[in-house]
Amino acid sequence: MKKRGFTLIELLVVIAIITILGGMVMGGAQQARKRGAITKVKAQIATIETAISMYETDIGDYPGTDNKSLVLALKEDIGDPDWSGPYMKIKENELDDNGEYMDAWGSPFVYVNPGTHNDYSYDLYSLGPDGQGDGSGKDDITNW
Secondary structure (H helix, E strand, O other), rough: OOOOOOOHHHHHHHHHHHHHHHHHHHHHHHHHHHHHHHHHHHHHHHHHHHHHHHHHHOOOOOOOHHHHHHHHHHHOOOOOOOOOOOOOOOOOEEEEEOEEHHHEOEEOOOOOOOOOOOOOEEEEEEOOOOOOOOOOOEEEEEEE
């Protein structure tokens, strides 16, 4: 009587195929996550730009330079009678311990007023996935 079953070689081939397929799926998932984070940051920048525009329309000037000043100007009444905010709702988990608005990779957005990179009066950008640079890097996401 002959025993039926799989040989060791057959099992190893099946395991190898499953491993290769799993690697392909994981690689695709990582790319999808990266594209999702980039899309989220672009949407955040567009939202911040809209809020800054509404603030500038009411107050007549852009918020002071740096991320924390920007967040305070868009969220809290500055005592100006023309202030009609809040101009943007920012969840507490989107802020770091210093009150700075964070991008999808956990780095604060960079806000500089006056700006130097575009036709706007301010520069607004994310340092991208690597968290480094000055807005001119290949992976930086900017408003210009």
